[in-house]
Amino acid sequence: MMSDGTGTFERKLGDGRVQCTVCPHHCSLREGERGKCFVRRREDGHVVCTTYGKSSGFCIDPVEKKPLYHFLPGTPVLSLGTAGCNLSCSFCQNWHLSHSRQVATTAEEAAPEAIARTAERHGCRSVAFTYNEPVIYLEYAVDAARACRARGIRTVAVTAGYISPGARRTFFAHMDAANVDLKAFSEDFYRRLCGVHLKPVLDTLVYLKHETDVWLELTTLLIPGENDRDEELDAMTRWVVSELGPDVPLHFSAFHPAGEMNHVAPTSLETLERARGIARDNGLRFVYLGNISTVEAGRTYCPGCGARLIDRQGYRLRGWGLDEQGRCASCGVVCPGVFESGPGMWGPRCMPVEVG
Known part of the structure; x- marks a missing residue:
């Protein structure tokens, strides 16, 4: 490299x-x-x-915002992105970055080692390549990840998973966690609204689960009338259980009008809860709701005894029921994930920072 x-x-x-x-x-x-x-x-x-060494900006976020709920809960993550994307999603929530054509004049300079130093200085437990698709700046992300690992800082990829096999091996060899957008379970959706194909994304998910140690979580943005039919949600969640297992956390996220689909209504709470019900009925143990505020949206329950393991209010942790080994304090069943000795206390703060 x-x-x-x-x-x-x-x-x-x-x-x-x-x-x-x-x-x-x-x-x-x-x-x-x-x-x-x-x-x-x-x-x-x-x-x-062309975006190597350049970023659209840096911010310290709660890791739950990625979203990752079973990876170092409550800790701060240094987030960065660049510009551009290899998908052309009509509904993109970060349209100004993914469709930017001004990378040479608007980007902030930041060498990989400077990213690692900044994360360490601010006490970040991880660095996330996010905001736009990190696959397209693979060389920059890998070099930054190497610098982070040398300082004991973990790395996170927030990605659509549209990557070729050779690049996939290199990229994920340097990542500790990934949240992959499974945007739908329909080739028609991917081709018509994203300009790509579904199968390479599914291949990435299977690869991550079965050939790496990368902690994996999924996000599906539910768009009314496009990917929220019961039949599609049933087929998708059955596939996840069959191919990835019941312990992969799945985040159903509410759509808000954006990009070329700003005429589409926001996702209702009823739709999100219906999707969660289908996923749970099909065997998924950890299903969360995002971009919406409800008491139950982000709670984690023990798959063994049903005890509340992590109580979340938005991005703030309100309760913790895991021991130092990540087991349920009530029954001893292991909660799948990457946990430290206790919860982080970063909370919901989002803090822009300068890198150097």
């Missing part, structure tokens, strides 16, 4: 073009051309990550 942003993930074609092999688009580029993600560009005969 080269640390200057010059691509390892490329293939030279017989007609003089160079093919980017980071994601299944496999964009074939002539000199000066950019891929579908906009930020990977051919320069001097190679595919270059």
Whole structure:
């Protein structure tokens, strides 16, 4: 892996073009051309990550905001993103970043080692590559992850999972946790609203669960009339239980009008609760509701005795029922996840920071 942003993930074609092999688009580029993600560009005969060393900004968030509910609960995570995306979701909640075409003039400079130093200085237990798709700045994320691991800081990928097998192995070898957007369980949805295909995402999920030690959680943004039918939710959650197991946390998140779908109504609480009911009936043990405030939205219960293990109010932890080994304090059943000796106390604060 080269640390200057010059691509390892490329293939030279017989007609003089160079093919980017980071994601299944496999964009074939002539000199000066950019891929579908906009930020990977051919320069001097190679595919270059043009956002290497640049960020759209840094913020310390609660790790629950990623969302990760079974990974170092209550701790602060240094979050960063760049610009661009290899999906073209009509409903994108971070439209201004994923569709940005001004990366060269608006980005903040930050070397990988500076990211690690900043996280350590502020007491962050992890660094998250988020806000836009980290797959497209793989070289930058991997180098930053290496610098973080050298300081005992874990790393998180918030991703749509649309990545090629070779790049997948390299990228996730340097991640400790991932929240993957399973946007729907329909090829038509992925093709029509995201401009990609479903199968590579499912392949990524199976790979993460069965071939890595990366802690995995899923998020599905429920869009009224698009991916919230009972039949689709039933098929999706049955697949998750069958292929990934019953202990993978699933977050059903409420849609709010955004992007090219600002005419669509927000997701109702009734729809979210119906989806959670279907998932639980199919055997999923940890199902959460996001982008909405209810008493039960974020609570974690013991799969053994039903005791309340983690009581959340928004991003604030209100109760803790795990022992130092991450077991239920009432019955001793292990709660799946990555836990330290006790809960973090960061709370709901989101604090912009400068990196250096």
